[in-house]
Amino acid sequence: SQQGEEDPQALSIQEGENATMNCSYKTSINNLQWYRQNSGRGLVHLILIRSNEREKHSGRLRVTLDTSKKSSSLLITASRAADTASYFCATEGSSGYSTLTFGKGTMLLVSP
Amino acid sequence: NAGVTQTPKFQVLKTGQSMTLQCAQDMNHEYMSWYRQDPGMGLRLIHYSVGAGITDQGEVPNGYNVSRSTTEDFPLRLLSAAPSQTSVYFCASSVQGGRYGYTFGSGTRLTVV
Numbered sequence: 001s002q003q004g005e006e007d008p009q010a011l012s013i014q015e016g017e018n019a020t021m022n023c024s025y026k027t028s029i030n031n032l033q034w035y036r037q038n039s040g041r042g043l044v045h046l047i048l049i050r051s052n053e054r055e056k057h058s059g060r061l062r063v064t065l066d067t068s069k070k071s072s073s074l075l076i077t078a079s080r081a082a083d084t085a086s087y088f089c090a091t092e093g094s095s096g097y098s099t100l101t102f103g104k105g106t107m108l109l110v111s112p
Numbered sequence: 113n114a115g116v117t118q119t120p121k122f123q124v125l126k127t128g129q130s131m132t133l134q135c136a137q138d139m140n141h142e143y144m145s146w147y148r149q150d151p152g153m154g155l156r157l158i159h160y161s162v163g164a165g166i167t168d169q170g171e172v173p174n175g176y177n178v179s180r181s182t183t184e185d186f187p188l189r190l191l192s193a194a195p196s197q198t199s200v201y202f203c204a205s206s207v208q209g210g211r212y213g214y215t216f217g218s219g220t221r222l223t224v225v
Contacts, residue, residue, distance in 0.1 A: 033213055042116075042202055043155075045213035088154060099145060099170065100214060104154040 006089055006106040014111055019076040021106040023089030024069075030092045032065055032072050033100065037086045046087075047074075051094070079110045114138050118203050118217035125193040125224045133188040133220050135203030143206045144186040145170070145214070146178065148199040155202065161186055193224045 007022045023032070031050045035043040049056045049065045049072065056063045062075040076083055086107045090100040119134045137144065145160040157170030161180040175197060177189040186205075190197060200221050204214040 035216075040219075042216035042218045043204075043214075045215070048213050090155075099157055099160050101157070101171075102147075102155040104152060 006087070006103045008106060009104070010107045010109070012109045012111065013079055015079060015081055017079055017110075019079050019083070019108055019110070021074045021087050021089075021108070023072045023074070023103055025072075025089075025091050025101075025103075026070065027091075028094040029067075030094050032063075033090045033092070034061075034063060034072075034074050035088045035090060035102075037088065037105070039085075043088065076108075079108075081110050081112050084108060084110045116203055116205055116215050116217035118201075118220050120220060121218065123220060123222050125190070125222065127193060127195060127224060129193050131190050131193065133190070133201055133203075133222075135186045135188065135217060136184050137186075137203075137205040137215070138184065139205065139207075139215065140183060141205035141207050141215070142183070143208065143214075144180065145204045146176070146186070146188045147202045147204065148172065148197075149202060149219075150199050158188065158201075190222075195224045198222060198224045 005024050033048045034046045037043045047058045047063050049063045060077045065072045086105045088102050088105045090102045116137045142163045146158040147155040149155050156172050158176050159178040161167045164180050164183050167178050180186050200219050202219050203217040206214040
């Protein structure tokens, strides 16, 4: 079953604007990760945030994690047309062997 | 570094045929996984391996077999293809599971007619 649910399903913005995507999950986790997928390509790992962290930055990316609400957000600042892609959150559970459970993704369109 | 290499990139099968999707990584990663991606469903885990000789089932394992005889290779076998297996298949690898992020292959687009 899907662990994460991204919101919104689709997002359309102009270049230079910020894009915020949200992810909710159901069970306890070790970490939460965000991936990007360009059309017809494989997924690319963007950033990982551990369950004991609340915020993490990487370049134009900012990720927050609220374990009490079982939710995370990904902020992309100053978006570019090249950021157009689908974005997925994935969680690593806190029990058993570590495998990732993915959400259904947010499709981001950044227009010039 | 080639990363994760998947072959073939495209494949059309007839119902009932069998085939093997190949996956190889050159990063000495212990963990390898197979996912399928269907429209509106995100990625779902088929099988995974935590090291050579060790495999386990994921969320949707029916109709698929895997083996892991070497660290580098993790082939996925479709035993008797069905139209429901039409999907895009991704192989991924990681050191110590998902704790540092997975590296994905570019995918195999499979159509079963």
